[in-house]
Amino acid sequence: MQQPLGEQIRVRLEADAPVFAEKKGFREAWRQIKRDRFLYALAALPLLYFVVFRYLPMVGLIIAFQNYDPFLGIGAMFSLENFVGFKHFTNFFDSIFFWNVVRNTVLISFYKLLFGFPLPIILALLINEVRITVFQRTVQTISYLPHFFSMVVAAGIVRAMLTPQGGLLNQAIVAFGGEAQAFLTDPNLFRSILVTMDIWQQAGWNSIIFLAAMATINPEMYEAAAMDGANRFQRMWYVTLPSISFAIVIILIFRIGGMLDAGFEQILLLYSPSVYSVSDIIDTYVYRAGLIGRQYSFGAAVGLFKSVLALILMYMANKVAQYLGQEGLW
Amino acid sequence: MKLSRGEKLFDWINIFVLAILTLFFLIPFLSVVSTSLVSGREYALRGLFILYPYRPVLSSYDMLLGQGSIVVNAYIVTVARVVVGTGLGLAFTFPLAYVLSKRRLYGRVPITMFIFFTMLFHGGLIPNFVLVEKIRLLDSFWSMIWPVLINPWWLLIMRNFMLAIPEELEEAAIMDGASPLVVLLRVYLPLSMPVIATIGLWYAVFHWNQWFDAAIYINDPKKLPLQLILRGILEYGTGQYSDYSGLAEMTELTDPPPAESLKAAMIVITTLPILMIYPFIQRYFVRGIMLGSIKG
Numbered sequence: 001m002q003q004p005l006g007e008q009i010r011v012r013l014e015a016d017a018p019v020f021a022e023k024k025g026f027r028e029a030w031r032q033i034k035r036d037r038f039l040y041a042l043a044a045l046p047l048l049y050f051v052v053f054r055y056l057p058m059v060g061l062i063i064a065f066q067n068y069d070p071f072l073g074i075g076a077m078f079s080l081e082n083f084v085g086f087k088h089f090t091n092f093f094d095s096i097f098f099w100n101v102v103r104n105t106v107l108i109s110f111y112k113l114l115f116g117f118p119l120p121i122i123l124a125l126l127i128n129e130v131r132i133t134v135f136q137r138t139v140q141t142i143s144y145l146p147h148f149f150s151m152v153v154a155a156g157i158v159r160a161m162l163t164p165q166g167g168l169l170n171q172a173i174v175a176f177g178g179e180a181q182a183f184l185t186d187p188n189l190f191r192s193i194l195v196t197m198d199i200w201q202q203a204g205w206n207s208i209i210f211l212a213a214m215a216t217i218n219p220e221m222y223e224a225a226a227m228d229g230a231n232r233f234q235r236m237w238y239v240t241l242p243s244i245s246f247a248i249v250i251i252l253i254f255r256i257g258g259m260l261d262a263g264f265e266q267i268l269l270l271y272s273p274s275v276y277s278v279s280d281i282i283d284t285y286v287y288r289a290g291l292i293g294r295q296y297s298f299g300a301a302v303g304l305f306k307s308v309l310a311l312i313l314m315y316m317a318n319k320v321a322q323y324l325g326q327e328g329l330w
Numbered sequence: 331m332k333l334s335r336g337e338k339l340f341d342w343i344n345i346f347v348l349a350i351l352t353l354f355f356l357i358p359f360l361s362v363v364s365t366s367l368v369s370g371r372e373y374a375l376r377g378l379f380i381l382y383p384y385r386p387v388l389s390s391y392d393m394l395l396g397q398g399s400i401v402v403n404a405y406i407v408t409v410a411r412v413v414v415g416t417g418l419g420l421a422f423t424f425p426l427a428y429v430l431s432k433r434r435l436y437g438r439v440p441i442t443m444f445i446f447f448t449m450l451f452h453g454g455l456i457p458n459f460v461l462v463e464k465i466r467l468l469d470s471f472w473s474m475i476w477p478v479l480i481n482p483w484w485l486l487i488m489r490n491f492m493l494a495i496p497e498e499l500e501e502a503a504i505m506d507g508a509s510p511l512v513v514l515l516r517v518y519l520p521l522s523m524p525v526i527a528t529i530g531l532w533y534a535v536f537h538w539n540q541w542f543d544a545a546i547y548i549n550d551p552k553k554l555p556l557q558l559i560l561r562g563i564l565e566y567g568t569g570q571y572s573d574y575s576g577l578a579e580m581t582e583l584t585d586p587p588p589a590e591s592l593k594a595a596m597i598v599i600t601t602l603p604i605l606m607i608y609p610f611i612q613r614y615f616v617r618g619i620m621l622g623s624i625k626g
Contacts, residue, residue, distance in 0.1 A: 012377050032436040039429045039512035043441070046480060047428035050445060053477050057461050074464065123351065129344050139348050144612055147528025148604050150539030152557045156564045156597045157358045160365065166590055168361045204355060208616055265542055269561070283455070290456045291546060298491040303454030311451050 023155070064088060064301035070294075088301035089169060105281040108262040111195045113255055119203045123246060124210035125236055140211075143204025155269035158197050190275040194266060209251065213244040250321055257317025260310045282306045344347070359601075366390050366594035373588040388589040390595035400551060400571045401559055401599065407471070408538060410555040413463055415475050415537035420530050423485050428518055430485075431492035442486075447483050462547055473547035476538070484529045491525040492518065528614045535611060538604065560600045 033040065066082040076082055092098055123143065130136040146154060162169050162183040170180040183189050217240065225235045264283035271279040280288075283301065290299015333341075334505035346519045360429065367386035394401045425490075429435065432444055453461075458477065467473040495518065548554055551571065554562075567589060587595075604611070 029436055032434075036432070036435055039432060039435060042425040042514075043429040044424045047441070047444075049422060049476075049479050050448060050482075053458075053461070053479065054448040054453075054482075055504065057457035058451065060453055060457030060460055062347070063457070063460065068460075070460070070463070126344055126348050126351075129340075130348065131341065133346075135345065135348075139352050141608075142352050144616075145359070145608070146355060148535065148539075148608070148611060148615075149359075150541060150557050152541050152561045152564070153539075153597055153601050156560060156593065157362050159564060160362050160590065160594055161358050163590070200358065232337055268542075281445060286455050291459060296456050296460060300454065300456040303456055307451055307454055314450055315501075322343060 050286035061300055061304050063297050064304045066297055068297040068300075070296060084297075088298045089305065091298065092302050092305065097280070097289075099281050100277065101280050101285045104279060105262045105283075106279060107258055108191060108194060108267075108279070109259045111191060112198050113252075113259075113261070114208075115195050115253065116199050116202065117255065119199055119208035121210055121244075123203055123242060124207040124214060124244075125212060127207065128214045128240065129232065129236065140204070143207065145204070147200040147203070151265040151269060154197065154201050155266065158193065158270065162193070184270060185272055185274045185277050187278045190271070190279050193270070194263065194279070197266065197270075198263065210244055210247060213247040214240060217243045249301075249324065251315045253320050253324075254314075257314040258310070259313060260306055359472065362594045362597050364589055366598050368588065368591045370585045370587050370591075373591070387585075387587075389585060390591045391599070393587060393592065394595055394599060401556070401596070403552060404554055404559040405599075407553060409473070410522040411474050411540075411555055412534050412537045414471075415478070416530055416533040418475060419479055419481070419533040420526060422480050423488060423529065424519075424522070424526060425514075426480070427485055427488035427492055428514060428522075430489045431495070433493075433497070445482050445485065459475065459546060468547055469549050470547075471553060474537075474540070474543050478536075481533070481536070484532060488522070488525050488529055492522055495521050520537065528617060531614045535604065556600050560596050563596050568592060 061079075062077060065088075066077070067084055067087060068082070069076060127136055127139055130139070149157070159167075162170070163182045164170055164182050169183070174180055181189070183193060221239050221243070222235055225239050230238060260282065262281045262283070264281070264287075267281060267284055268287065269277050271284070283306070286299045286303045286306075289295055290302065293299075342355075358518075361494065364382050364386075367388070368383045369387040369389060369391075372383055372385060393399075430438060430445075432438065452458075462468060462473050462477060467476065499517050500513050503517050506517065539557065541555065541561065544555050544558050545561070548558075551559075561570070
């Protein structure tokens with residue numbers, strides 16, 4: 001079949017100087033774009049969403065370097081006279097809040113990881129050993145349930161359990177001769193409540209990925225281990241666990257990468273001034289100081305500080321995952 | 331295979347431990363359900379520590395769902411949000427996923443990266459708020475729709491599903507004289523129904539449960555979704571809605587429910603739809619967790 005003229009020229013230009021090659025690239029690109037114009041038209045509106053609602057706020061981060069005044073127009077966001085450089089950042093670093101919110105963010109994340117990470121693995125190991133299918137399914141179904149409660153509902157349930165006005169836990173304590181506790185306003189208990197609630201809500205759900213990894217283990221491995229005289233516990237320990245160790249490591253790495261998200265909604269719904277000292281994280285501080293306190297520029301600066309750190313952490317996590325031979329997120 | 335005594339013991343211990351853990355997951359919610367059924371009289375007699383009420387009553391639900399109640403209004407808002415948010419979400423997600431699944435598309439990788447980057451870096455709370463304020467969406471129903479229209483992660487999962495549809499199908503349809511639009515609607519749309527149903531359900535559950543955007547964008551109590559009314563009742567009681575709802579009049583009941591029962595009933599009301607479709611939710615979400623990789 002005779003090739004179209006443009007195609008012939010293109011083939012001939014193939015051997016030519018890079019200058020021509022570039023020109024060819026452009027023409028070829030244009031030809032392809034014209035051919036697929038329907039697809040680009042289809043993508044235009046959804047992409048506009050990303051431009052407006054995902055990228056414009058990134059441009060809006062410019063107010064972190066200004067004294068932004070919400071009553072001035074958009075033009076003020078780009079006029080030079082409002083710029084103050086890194087003032088809001090240094091104010092944040094010098095403030096008494098800085099170490100408190102950074103420490104709380106990292107500590108709460110760390111505790112959630114320390115206590116919340118092993119439990120889904122243990123849960124998956126136990127579920128995997130159940131031989132009665134009905135029981136296995138029931139346990140799974142019930143353990144996923146709290147994951148689908150909204151954070152408001154979950155926090156409401158926790159409040160109902162802990163309230164000194166007849167909450168289940170307090171009544172149980174009283175029944176055993178103890179004294180009712182104001183759990184949610186006690187700085188010594190607050191973080192433990194956050195961690196326990198997180199486990200209650202997510203442990204079942206987080207076990208799915210490990211169960212999926214276990215489903216791919218070759219049954220012959222168990223048979224061979226049984227032949228060698230390994231009992232159930234030893235099979236679990238020496239066959240199942242090593243087989244999912246890779247999944248464990250990868251998930252752990254990405255959990256560490258997301259460490260700066262310590263649970264904004266959860267804390268916002270449960271905390272109160274009496275426990276700020278142990279529960280105020282970067283996100284809640286941005287919310288209170290920036291949004292409620294109407295210090296938009298300062299809030300944007302603190303938020304930017306966190307976003308950049310989080311990006312670096314995630315990037316490092318991905319690098320480590322790739323180094324370990326995993327494909328990584330990107 | 332005959333089980334040895336040790337194996338049997340292992341099984342029993344395993345089942346026992348799992349039963350305890352299951353109770354840990356279940357009891358908090360069950361206790362809330364039972365609290366919601368306690369009457370004021372029974373509360374006065376026995377105190378609130380009631381694992382199950384002797385005479386369960388629905389007075390809390392009557393009060394919350396009575397004529398003209400703010401809760402009924404909020405239910406309508408939330409249902410509208412779920413319907414519109416899911417419908418528009420799919421209407422925007424599906425075409426873009428389709429386009430990005432075309433391997434021949436010029437600029438496919440940069441466009442995918444453009445979307446992927448938004449998963450790693452956000453403008454954050456304040457710039458988002460300023461944007462919504464500037465485009466005059468504050469106190470509008472649409473402030474709960476447009477900013478969260480497309481979930482990039484789900485978009486890429488949908489695209490991955492469509493990457494597996496053979497390109498020959500499109501070529502064959504074009505040979506038969508189909509226009510690009512017909513290819514999309516008659517070939518790809520039917521074949522993508524499983525992933526559309528899955529992600530549609532994810533959007534629906536997301537919109538049902540989402541609350542923080544409404545908390546910062548919406549002031550008018552009549553426009554608040556259910557989650558926010560629940561939050562208000564949990565933190566401040568029902569009094570704050572007395573101007574807007576039938577709640578206040580109902581307090582003149584002969585046997586008004588205790589405050590804790592009202593709160594519990596409100597929790598149940600807010601979660602009920604999730605519970606009713608829970609079998610579907612569970613199946614579709616578990617399936618979805620297995621779809622993952624998002625390579626360009």
